[in-house]
Amino acid sequence: MGADRPGILAGVTRVLADNEVNIVDITQKVVDGLFLSLIVADCSGSDAVVSSVRQQLERTADSQGLKALVQQERLFRFMHRV
Amino acid sequence: MHYEFEEVLETLSMVALDHFDIRTVTLGISLRDCIDGDLSAMERKVTRKIRGLAKNLVRTVDQVSEELGIPVANRRISITPLAFLLDGAPKQGPARLAKVIDSLAEELGVDYVGGYSALVQKGMTPGERRFIEAFPEVMSTTERLCGSVNLASTRSGINMDAVKLMGETIQAMAQATASRDGIGCAKLVVFANAPEDNPFMAGAFHGMGEGDSAVSVGISGPGVIRHVLSLYPDLTIDDLADLIKRTAFKLTRAGELVLRDVAERLGAPRGIVDISLAPTPARGDSVANILEEMGLERCGAPGSTAALALLNDAVKRGGAMASTHVGGLSGAFIPVAEDTGMADAVRAGALDLGKLEAMTAVCSVGLDMVVVPGDTPPESLSGIIADEAAIGIVNNKTTAVRIIPAPGKGPGDSVEFGGLLGSGPVMAVTPFSCKKFIHRGGRFPAPLRGLTN
Numbered sequence: 204m205g206a207d208r209p210g211i212l213a214g215v216t217r218v219l220a221d222n223e224v225n226i227v228d229i230t231q232k233v234v235d236g237l238f239l240s241l242i243v244a245d246c247s248g249s250d251a252v253v254s255s256v257r258q259q260l261e262r263t264a265d266s267q268g269l270k271a272l273v274q275q276e277r278l279f280r281f282m283h284r285v
Numbered sequence: 286m287h288y289e290f291e292e293v294l295e296t297l298s299m300v301a302l303d304h305f306d307i308r309t310v311t312l313g314i315s316l317r318d319c320i321d322g323d324l325s326a327m328e329r330k331v332t333r334k335i336r337g338l339a340k341n342l343v344r345t346v347d348q349v350s351e352e353l354g355i356p357v358a359n360r361r362i363s364i365t366p367l368a369f370l371l372d373g374a375p376k377q378g379p380a381r382l383a384k385v386i387d388s389l390a391e392e393l394g395v396d397y398v399g400g401y402s403a404l405v406q407k408g409m410t411p412g413e414r415r416f417i418e419a420f421p422e423v424m425s426t427t428e429r430l431c432g433s434v435n436l437a438s439t440r441s442g443i444n445m446d447a448v449k450l451m452g453e454t455i456q457a458m459a460q461a462t463a464s465r466d467g468i469g470c471a472k473l474v475v476f477a478n479a480p481e482d483n484p485f486m487a488g489a490f491h492g493m494g495e496g497d498s499a500v501s502v503g504i505s506g507p508g509v510i511r512h513v514l515s516l517y518p519d520l521t522i523d524d525l526a527d528l529i530k531r532t533a534f535k536l537t538r539a540g541e542l543v544l545r546d547v548a549e550r551l552g553a554p555r556g557i558v559d560i561s562l563a564p565t566p567a568r569g570d571s572v573a574n575i576l577e578e579m580g581l582e583r584c585g586a587p588g589s590t591a592a593l594a595l596l597n598d599a600v601k602r603g604g605a606m607a608s609t610h611v612g613g614l615s616g617a618f619i620p621v622a623e624d625t626g627m628a629d630a631v632r633a634g635a636l637d638l639g640k641l642e643a644m645t646a647v648c649s650v651g652l653d654m655v656v657v658p659g660d661t662p663p664e665s666l667s668g669i670i671a672d673e674a675a676i677g678i679v680n681n682k683t684t685a686v687r688i689i690p691a692p693g694k695g696p697g698d699s700v701e702f703g704g705l706l707g708s709g710p711v712m713a714v715t716p717f718s719c720k721k722f723i724h725r726g727g728r729f730p731a732p733l734r735g736l737t738n
Contacts, residue, residue, distance in 0.1 A: 280286060
């Protein structure tokens with residue numbers, strides 16, 4: 204999330220592709236110039252550990268003035284599905 | 286599985302903006318198989334047992350936290366009440382074993398060990414008395430060890446001899462740590478109806494009915510509840526309760542997930558999730574601010590007890606459905622020093638000790654992190670403990686007192702403890718005495734409510 208500008212998704216998806224992480228779903232919104240993107244990604248085919256992918260994403264986002272937050276899908280399932 | 290944008294954002298913002306974390310993962314360890322008449326042998330057994338079961342605790346919790354993307358603030362251990370191990374030990378036994386466990390905690394990287402504890406609700410052995418009298422020495426010479434004394438229960442009444450002893454002990458502990466404003470007292474909690482599976486400090490211990498080990502989780506999240514309430518300012522009381530319940534469900538589910546993952550990786554049984562709203566000194570992460578969001582000008586105003594009762598009950602309802610085993614204290618904590626909103630309410634003159642005591646009748650624990658003048662007589666501290674214990678046994682709930690008579694400080698002063706303990710304004714205690722009542726000693730009969738068979 205952060206200020207909208209060209210190339211945001213390109214940077215983030217490059218990190219995922221480089222780590223062989225498969226993108227399952229992407230949703231994106233721009234509200235009053237604030238860019239919000241939700242990416243559901245599957246790491247099961249990747250050799251990279253989650254912490255390393257998270258660090259790379261945070262670094263990439265940071266270099267573009269954005270904030271990247273990575274949480275495991277199970278957390279959402281537990282919190283939002285009865 | 287498809288997730289709505291709002292659902293994901295809600296979870297992310299809970300962590301990123303509203304201070305949501307898992308307050309503690311606590312590994313309970315039984316030391317009952319370490320009892321030995323030879324103190325040195327017992328120290329070796331205790332070391333081997335704790336090291337064996339907890340050596341991977343910190344690393345495992347860190348891994349689970351990292352993978353799920355949810356912060357865990359503390360890694361802790363709770364142990365069998367040490368008074369049980371030390372009943373026949375020589376006089377120096379408590380201080381020696383305490384030091385061994387304290388350095389073990391440092392070696393393992395855990396934040397706290399809870400269990401320098403005694404259960405004396407009906408009576409006290411000579412060994413337990415020696416153990417309690419060692420509190421000032423133990424708490425002034427250890428860093429990570431926390432202690433508790435359960436001196437009352439609905440089934441057995443109140444041990445008034447122990448009440449008198451604890452008033453004296455707390456004063457002595459404050460003196461022993463006078464150079465740090467009596468901070469030793471922050472590591473001791475006096476209970477009525479103490480739960481045996483509480484993962485929160487200072488009162489955690491691994492109860493006598495527990496197995497060899499168990500992992501328990503304490504959640505946090507006052508900031509999340511406050512934020513959610515701020516989004517819906519005009520709800521009726523019914524809808525307010527429902528909103529808190531739904532939010533507490535989500536918070537507890539995160540705790541349940543952490544519990545399952547840590548327990549599985551450690552190969553330890555799952556204990557409980559304690560669904561307490563545990564405030565921190567961070568601005569907005571405050572139970573007092575939740576009550577104010579409900580419509581009180583300041584916490585302590587008329588209506589505070591009712592608002593807190595509503596919050597406490599709604600949290601339990603949401604949490605109970607979210608976890609198979611809910612336990613510990615489970616509800617809303619109302620510490621003064623750890624909760625900036627509570628401390629602000631005291632400084633503004635909105636909240637005094639009398640109103641706070643009333644609120645403890647409906648919160649999850651009791652008087653917590655309350656700083657009082659350093660010259661408060663031991664009997665008055667005992668009287669405050671007796672009052673809390675009476676509220677606990679009569680209402681069949683856990684109550685507790687964690688009180689700090691800050692040496693050299695008086696009403697209007699403030700004490701800085703730092704870290705999660707925050708800063709506390711010194712609250713006035715009535716100058717009128719209860720000395721004669723406390724010096725009577727004896728045993729306060731169990732209330733009729735205790736006769737449930």
